[in-house]
Each structure stands twice: as structure tokens, then as C-alpha cells.
Amino acid sequence: MKISTLKYFAIDSLKSIKRNRTISFASAATVAATLFILGVFLLTALDVKQVVKDVESKVEVKIFLNNDITIGQEKEIEAKIKSLNEVASVRYENKEQAMKNFKEQIGENNKALIEGIEKENPLPNAYIVKVKDPEMVTKVVDSVKGMKGIYEIQEGRKIVDRIIAITKTIKWIGMVLFTILIGVSLFLIGNTIKLTVYSRRKEIGIMKYIGATDWFIRWPFIIEGMIIGVFGAIIGCVVLYYGYNVVYTKVSTAMFLIKLVEPKYVLTTISWQFGLLGILIGSIGSILSIRKFLAV
Structure with missing residues (x-):
């Protein structure tokens, strides 16, 4: 044209x-x-x-522990987690590490949100469990549910x-x-x-x-x-x-x-x-x- x-x-x-x-x-x-x-x-x-x-890349199982948990109960929970084939990795996070990670997540601009709770630190000790696949979360949760010394279990699969x-x-x-x-x-x-x-x-x-x-x-x-x-x-x-x-x-x-x-x-x-x-x-x-x- x-x-x-x-x-x-x-x-x-x-x-x-x-x-x-x-x-x-x-x-x-x-x-x-x-x-x-x-x-x-x-x-x-x-x-x-x-x-x-x-969210899927961060899907993990957080197993919060009681404040009065015994060393024996803690070791039993850890051994059970590590024995599961669905688990990719597991790490122990104490109260201080949990607070530090939380502060990093919210950033400098939102530090005022935790000023009132930082001294008391209500965050519990926990095991952070990474699974090989998000679909395996339920099986991991069912395997440790009901064990003595566990305060609460949180998993992110439902959100996904x-x-x-x-x-x-x-x-x-x-x-x-x-x-x-x-x-x-x-x-x-x-x-x-x-x-x-x-x-x-x-x-x-x-x-x-x-x-x-x-x-x-x-x-x-x-x-x-x-x-x-x-x-x-x-x-x-x-x-x-x-x-x-x-x-x-x-x-x-x-x-x-x-x-x-x-x-x-x-x-x-x-x-x-x-x-x-x-x-x-x-x-x-x-x-x-x-x-x-x-x-x-």
C-alpha cells in the first residue's frame, strides 16, 4: 500500500x-x-x-512448644520430625530468634508495632519444619499432633x-x-x-x-x-x-x-x-x- x-x-x-x-x-x-x-x-x-x-515457597509447619516443656519431650518431638520422609529440613527457633525474625519481617517503618511487647516477648520456642511439597503438610501435622509438650501447630497450606x-x-x-x-x-x-x-x-x-x-x-x-x-x-x-x-x-x-x-x-x-x-x-x-x- x-x-x-x-x-x-x-x-x-x-x-x-x-x-x-x-x-x-x-x-x-x-x-x-x-x-x-x-x-x-x-x-x-x-x-x-x-x-x-x-506463600508456597514459604509453606512450613510451625510447631510451637509449651513454656514448661521438658528436655525429654523436646528431643522426642525433634526425633519424630526428623524421621518423617516428607520433611526437607527442620530448625529450632527460640524466643529471641523469633522476635528478631519478626522485627526483620515488619521492617524499620513498622517498629512501633512491637515496642510494647518486645520486652515481655510472648513468642514461644518452636520447631520450623520445611516440607518437600506443600501437599505433604497435612501428613506432617497429623504425625506430630497430640505429642506432649506441643502448644500449637500452624501450617500455611490452608491459606494457599x-x-x-x-x-x-x-x-x-x-x-x-x-x-x-x-x-x-x-x-x-x-x-x-x-x-x-x-x-x-x-x-x-x-x-x-x-x-x-x-x-x-x-x-x-x-x-x-x-x-x-x-x-x-x-x-x-x-x-x-x-x-x-x-x-x-x-x-x-x-x-x-x-x-x-x-x-x-x-x-x-x-x-x-x-x-x-x-x-x-x-x-x-x-x-x-x-x-x-x-x-x-
Whole structure:
């Protein structure tokens, strides 16, 4: 395609958008809403995946010991743990080490949270057990449950299972909403193009009569749909970036142990994906709407 021809198509498309600016803006807004919702569910899925991966890598069994536990009971518990094939490693953590680790986890900015309890140190001595696979947690817990000297057993597998279940629900909801909004976007873009085509139906008939190819007639409308799609993608990306940035800041402040996908991911990766999807949605909507008008 020659540059001059492409320039003609682009100018013609922009004129058409200007003539039908109200419905063109509505189409772009729908594309923006579609891609925004897709982005929300995509970021949610990525955040959940990252949290699950982080949690699974840290899945361990914490066996807290009674303060009055005897040396014999302690050795018996340790021997039992080490005898299990499912155990990858085991280490003893006393009260002082537990407090030190907790302080490191919460960071310098949140030290005020433990000022009142640091002197008393209510944290118990414990065995920290790493398992070979998160699926093996239950078996390890069942093997040591009920042994004398154990105050409490904590394991993180239930958290992982809950997060996975939430992820599946989010994915299904996202797929349904995205499918509905894709349909609405195609419908609106199609109607925008139909209005333009209908107002120029005589011109299209003359162009066909003098030998213009279908694709020569199609291109201005396809480019128009692409422009609407890209404009919608830009709006959706901007709203998603600033919206997610607010959520990211609040969650990172309130839940400092959770690491989420950084907002810049929206600009570096999702932005060009949105652009491609916007072009695809716009071009498909245009092609579908103009098809019957070419049968002149």
C-alpha cells in the first residue's frame, strides 16, 4: 500500500470520526471499559499468582512448644520430625530468634508495632519444619499432633488452597464479563461504522461501479475502527494505571508482608497488549459491519 493511499485512508477515517464524534466516543469508552476490566482481572490474577508462589515457597509447619516443656519431650518431638520422609529440613527457633525474625519481617517503618511487647516477648520456642511439597503438610501435622509438650501447630497450606480457590472464581467472573463487554464493544463500533457507511452508500456504489476493489473501500472504515480501538485502549490503560497505583500504595502500606505486581507493569507490558487488542476489536467490528454494504 502506497504512503499517499494510506494517508488518504487515514484522513478519510478521521473526518468520519469527527462527523460521528458522539457515537465514536461512546464506542471508544466501551472499548476502554472492556480493556479496563480485563486489566483489573489480569492484574488480580498476577497478584494472586505471585502471592501464592511466595506463600508456597514459604509453606512450613510451625510447631510451637509449651513454656514448661521438658528436655525429654523436646528431643522426642525433634526425633519424630526428623524421621518423617516428607520433611526437607527442620530448625529450632527460640524466643529471641523469633522476635528478631519478626522485627526483620515488619521492617524499620513498622517498629512501633512491637515496642510494647518486645520486652515481655510472648513468642514461644518452636520447631520450623520445611516440607518437600506443600501437599505433604497435612501428613506432617497429623504425625506430630497430640505429642506432649506441643502448644500449637500452624501450617500455611490452608491459606494457599483458599487463595487458589479465590483465583479460580476471579478468572471465571473475568472471562464472563470480558466476553460480554467484547460483544458490546463490537456492537458499538459496528454501529459507528454502519452510520458512516450508510451516509456514504451512494459513494460506495459509484466506487464499485467504476471498478474500486472491496479492500480499497474497506480500508478507511477499518482504519476508523482501529483508531477508535486505540483511543479506547489509551483511556483504559491510563485509568487502569492510576487506579492500580492507588490500590498498590494502600495494600503495600497496610499489608507490608505482601508483594504485589508493581504499577509500572501496566505501562511496560499491559499498555502494548491493550493497544493490540484495541486495534483487533476495532478492525473486527468494522469488517463485520461493512460486509453487507459491499454486496452492491
